[in-house]
Amino acid sequence: MRSEPGEPTAEIVPATGVLIGPEERAAVDRVLASGMLAQGPEVAAFEAEFAATVDGRPCAAVNSGTSALLLGLLAAGIGQGDEVIVPSFSFAATANAVALAGATPVFADVDPQYLCLDPDAVLAAIGPRTAAIMPVHLYGHPAAMDRLGEIARRHGLALVEDAAQAHLADLAGRPVGTFGEIAAFSFYPTKNMTCGEGGIVVCADEAVARRVRLLRNQGMERRYANEIVGYNARMTDLHAAIGRVQLRRLPGWTEQRRVNAAFLTAGLGEVAERAGLVLPAVAPEAGPVWHQYTVRAPERDRVVAAMAGVGVQTGVYYPTPIHRLPAYGLDLDLPVTAAASREVVSLPVHPALTPAQRERVVTALTQAIEEAVAA
Numbered sequence: 001m002r003s004e005p006g007e008p009t010a011e012i013v014p015a016t017g018v019l020i021g022p023e024e025r026a027a028v029d030r031v032l033a034s035g036m037l038a039q040g041p042e043v044a045a046f047e048a049e050f051a052a053t054v055d056g057r058p059c060a061a062v063n064s065g066t067s068a069l070l071l072g073l074l075a076a077g078i079g080q081g082d083e084v085i086v087p088s089f090s091f092a093a094t095a096n097a098v099a100l101a102g103a104t105p106v107f108a109d110v111d112p113q114y115l116c117l118d119p120d121a122v123l124a125a126i127g128p129r130t131a132a133i134m135p136v137h138l139y140g141h142p143a144a145m146d147r148l149g150e151i152a153r154r155h156g157l158a159l160v161e162d163a164a165q166a167h168l169a170d171l172a173g174r175p176v177g178t179f180g181e182i183a184a185f186s187f188y189p190t191k192n193m194t195c196g197e198g199g200i201v202v203c204a205d206e207a208v209a210r211r212v213r214l215l216r217n218q219g220m221e222r223r224y225a226n227e228i229v230g231y232n233a234r235m236t237d238l239h240a241a242i243g244r245v246q247l248r249r250l251p252g253w254t255e256q257r258r259v260n261a262a263f264l265t266a267g268l269g270e271v272a273e274r275a276g277l278v279l280p281a282v283a284p285e286a287g288p289v290w291h292q293y294t295v296r297a298p299e300r301d302r303v304v305a306a307m308a309g310v311g312v313q314t315g316v317y318y319p320t321p322i323h324r325l326p327a328y329g330l331d332l333d334l335p336v337t338a339a340a341s342r343e344v345v346s347l348p349v350h351p352a353l354t355p356a357q358r359e360r361v362v363t364a365l366t367q368a369i370e371e372a373v374a375a
């Protein structure tokens with residue numbers, strides 16, 4: 001689909017698409033008209049509605065996914081002197097939340113199939129100061145929660161889920177966010193649903209949820225009766241009102257992501273076979289929600305450039321493992337993480353894609369791989 005001079009350039013196929021419609025606008029207008037903009041009834045309603053997606057567990061909404069992880073860790077009693085085992089193949093916020101809680105992130109490798117925290121690597125990383133294991137449901141694919149849960153129980157560790165990318169994902173019908181003592185979701189615009197910015201902590205225990213509510217609001221339940229030292233990490237009613245609409249639309253979008261992923265898998269099967277492209281695997285009993293559709297490509301950077309040249313945007317999540325970022329600067333031997341960071345490329349899979357755009361993703365990648373392999 002390369003355009004000739006004088007021909008109109010083909011429309012760009014965007015890597016992400018935020019779907020905001022009249023219902024979101026109306027919801028924001030309703031809150032603006034009420035004159036009550038900060039945390040209030042919309043946040044409470046959003047928490048109750050989100051709780052219905054995680055088996056009714058208590059939920060506390062906050063101002064970001066990072067705050068959800070941080071306040072969740074603090075509420076679970078994790079901090080100074082503790083180690084938390086995290087994957088290095090994730091967004092930096094995963095480890096940042098641990099460090100901001102005053103604990104130390106201990107980076108473990110991921111498994112080569114699903115690129116989520118490897119239970120064997122976790123076992124090897126457990127030491128006397130380990131307090132928690134924090135898997136990430138990367139790209140919307142559930143981590144190995146059965147084995148990780150068993151390891152956590154056997155060693156007396158907390159299990160914390162970074163579910164920022166995995167709204168509505170499940171394992172054997174059990175929703176992610178219901179496996180750990182705490183779980184954190186994000187509502188950043190590129191996630192499967194958004195509030196503009198926002199996050200939510202899902203808690204197994206009502207007492208932990210209460211501590212999150214204190215921590216997000218200066219340590220107050222009753223005004224000017226501050227019980228503990230806390231943050232201002234509240235979600236506003238404006239953001240919650242957007243989130244309530246998005247939550248209603250999320251099941252349909254998730255279905256569309258699944259349809260798009262199935263289309264890509266069917267369309268790319270042949271080039272995968274022929275040119276060494278690795279398509280994303282789905283674990284038995286896993287219900288992924290395709291936050292990203294991530295392939296592993298030989299000559300990844302050349303493939304990315306060739307696709308951009310024909311107007312198909314892609315994303316690389318993540319080009320640098322967290323432990324190697326300047327913020328951490330660690331020299332560790334995590335071979336699966338290192339290989340993944342060189343090879344992964346995420347294709348457009350979001351629900352705003354049109355059938356013609358989906359088709360162009362397959363065509364562009366097939367051509368790009370053939371050129372890269374031949375070069």
Ligand SMILES: *Cc1c(COP(=O)(O)O)cnc(C)c1O
Binds near residue numbers: 066090093164186
């Ligand atoms: C987005 C994301 C976060 C942080 O969420 P924010 O809402 O951006 O603070 C944490 N972990 C992972 C894996 C993410 O993708």
